[in-house]
Amino acid sequence: MNKVIHKINHPKELRKLNLADLPDLAEDLREYILDTLSVKPGHLGASLGVIELTIALHYHFDTPNDLLIWDVGHQCYPHKILTGRRDRFESLRQKNGISGFPAREESEFDVFGTGHSSTSISAILGMATADQINGINRKHIAVIGDASITSGMSLEALNHLGSTDLDVIVILNNNSIGIDPSVGGLKNHFNQLIDNEHSIFEDFGLNFLGTVDGHDFDSLLNAFEIANKTKGPKVLHVKTIKGKGYEKAELDQVKWHAPGLFDKKTGEITSVKKSKSYQDVFGETMFDLLNQNDKIIAITPAMVTGSNLVKCQEHFPKRVIDVGIAEQHAVTFAAGLATQNTVPYCTIYSTFLQRAYDQVIHDVALQNLPVVFCIDRAGIVGSDGATHHGYFDISYLNSIPNIIIASPSNEKDFKNILYTAQFTEQPFAIRFPKESIETSEFTNEYEKIKIGKANKITEGNTIAILATGQFTTKIKELIQQHNLEEQVCLIDFPFIKPLDEQIIKILTLKYNVIATYEDGILNGGFGDAVLKILNQSNYKGSFKMNGYPDDFITHGTIEELYAEMELDKNSVLKFIQSYL
Numbered sequence: 001m002n003k004v005i006h007k008i009n010h011p012k013e014l015r016k017l018n019l020a021d022l023p024d025l026a027e028d029l030r031e032y033i034l035d036t037l038s039v040k041p042g043h044l045g046a047s048l049g050v051i052e053l054t055i056a057l058h059y060h061f062d063t064p065n066d067l068l069i070w071d072v073g074h075q076c077y078p079h080k081i082l083t084g085r086r087d088r089f090e091s092l093r094q095k096n097g098i099s100g101f102p103a104r105e106e107s108e109f110d111v112f113g114t115g116h117s118s119t120s121i122s123a124i125l126g127m128a129t130a131d132q133i134n135g136i137n138r139k140h141i142a143v144i145g146d147a148s149i150t151s152g153m154s155l156e157a158l159n160h161l162g163s164t165d166l167d168v169i170v171i172l173n174n175n176s177i178g179i180d181p182s183v184g185g186l187k188n189h190f191n192q193l194i195d196n197e198h199s200i201f202e203d204f205g206l207n208f209l210g211t212v213d214g215h216d217f218d219s220l221l222n223a224f225e226i227a228n229k230t231k232g233p234k235v236l237h238v239k240t241i242k243g244k245g246y247e248k249a250e251l252d253q254v255k256w257h258a259p260g261l262f263d264k265k266t267g268e269i270t271s272v273k274k275s276k277s278y279q280d281v282f283g284e285t286m287f288d289l290l291n292q293n294d295k296i297i298a299i300t301p302a303m304v305t306g307s308n309l310v311k312c313q314e315h316f317p318k319r320v321i322d323v324g325i326a327e328q329h330a331v332t333f334a335a336g337l338a339t340q341n342t343v344p345y346c347t348i349y350s351t352f353l354q355r356a357y358d359q360v361i362h363d364v365a366l367q368n369l370p371v372v373f374c375i376d377r378a379g380i381v382g383s384d385g386a387t388h389h390g391y392f393d394i395s396y397l398n399s400i401p402n403i404i405i406a407s408p409s410n411e412k413d414f415k416n417i418l419y420t421a422q423f424t425e426q427p428f429a430i431r432f433p434k435e436s437i438e439t440s441e442f443t444n445e446y447e448k449i450k451i452g453k454a455n456k457i458t459e460g461n462t463i464a465i466l467a468t469g470q471f472t473t474k475i476k477e478l479i480q481q482h483n484l485e486e487q488v489c490l491i492d493f494p495f496i497k498p499l500d501e502q503i504i505k506i507l508t509l510k511y512n513v514i515a516t517y518e519d520g521i522l523n524g525g526f527g528d529a530v531l532k533i534l535n536q537s538n539y540k541g542s543f544k545m546n547g548y549p550d551d552f553i554t555h556g557t558i559e560e561l562y563a564e565m566e567l568d569k570n571s572v573l574k575f576i577q578s579y580l
């Protein structure tokens, strides 16, 4: 307990340390983060890379009065530990524990909630503008990574910032990598940035303060002194190493971005892979499709590994394109591809696709272009929490004309839907969760699936349940486990749009109880679409919609969060039994 880290409950105490104590504090922080993350999985590499930077920032600036924002926020663990959350750090990303990202409701030091990249410069500029209007004089600092600063929002904010006289400090934390190796023309520019050479930042109208070693306290603190004396908006280029101080994490920065459970001593990653996942099926199938049809092009906005496209990219380097953290660009880039006799599969996590909503409408659906959207992490994602759950994609896509929305519940359907999508002449969205998948015999004989058709799984007489995606799987297992085949009529909807209206109308003639299950927010979702048909059919029975409430869902395990929303298997069973 006599370590330096145990003396710091607030940056005020940090600022009392001698400069010579800071390396020891950095060592303590590194060990503490490694010890914790080895048993409580989270984002490791980025946090290890900013330990010295974090200490120097809280040492030099008067936080929380001076405002500090961490872009993406996955690198905020040293920040959280130094700002009064050391003893809660072991609850990281767990239910009722601290979030894995900065969160305003969690601490006055978390001045802006992050999780999606490239928001920090816009937000800090907003804060600095407000302070100028309110006559408040303090420092405004945004820390943003080399991949995140190339995103559209960041460039929009830099352009605006350059037109102001605000004393904002943008710290570019350049470790030359995103989750995967960063891409784009600016990467080389950043890596060639040295002190007195012209930089792109001056073109934006910003002061460029030069390049410093982000692991050297003297260089950092000296640079902050210069920043304080430099009027107007400025950029400091800080070079860091992702995973700094833990050899395995430095050597394999992609894997150690978020390694899961690991043995700190041996560096062995001990997380056990569960059964086959939707992501496994997606990666396998995309490989087949790219192999079968040389017009197919897979696009990912900086999530090659997360979207399971590494093998595809190795084999088809010209047709698996990482556009960087640029979801809006990814969608309209796909739209352009679709106009010229190629078949784009635009692969974006549900939560990140939110950033490209207008592009889906204006550039794809309005022109009825055949872009295939592979929407991964649809539904609850677990410990990443509210900023990363795929809540809204059913709702936000359901209201767009021309678009097909598919939601497969098993391996065979998933493969055949991905296969079928290449032949359709309109926008085609396929959503799938971060879950294990119901495997099916598949002889690699792909076949076209009938779009819009629902499938009857069981023919029970008492209650009709209409489900989609992973809820069909869950409920099918429940019916089998509890021998409810006679009571429950389960209908699987591999397509949410167009909806199989005919089967719904037939159900209204036979069942007094109809229910829907979907892994998405109920506002404007699958259940709402079914309700519209029931109303048109003048259905008099009882109808119950099951899905996410009109709220934001926090972090925890997927099972815990579904139990909280009464969408876990026990709750579904109770629901069914209440009608028997």
Ligand SMILES: Cc1ncc(C[n+]2csc(CCOP(=O)(O)OP(=O)(O)O)c2C)c(N)n1
Residues within 6 Å of the ligand: 046, 072, 074, 075, 115, 116, 117, 144, 145, 146, 147, 148, 149, 173, 175, 177, 178, 179, 182, 242, 301, 302, 303, 325, 327, 352, 355
């Ligand atoms: C809008 C958005 N797209 C994608 C992601 C997924 N993501 C999280 S961290 C990351 C890479 C960030 O790289 P960089 O900005 O260089 O920061 P570093 O991890 O190197 O500190 C990505 C793509 C995200 N959080 N937000």
Ligand SMILES: CC(=O)[C@@H](O)[C@H](O)COP(=O)(O)O
Residues within 6 Å of the ligand: 043, 072, 074, 115, 179, 258, 306, 377, 381, 384, 388, 434
């Ligand atoms: C910080 C960030 O946004 C990504 O690292 C995200 O957490 C990836 O999610 P998966 O772990 O589900 O790929």
Ligand SMILES: [Mg+2]
Residues within 6 Å of the ligand: 145, 146, 147, 173, 174, 175, 176, 177, 178
């Ligand atoms: Mg980086």
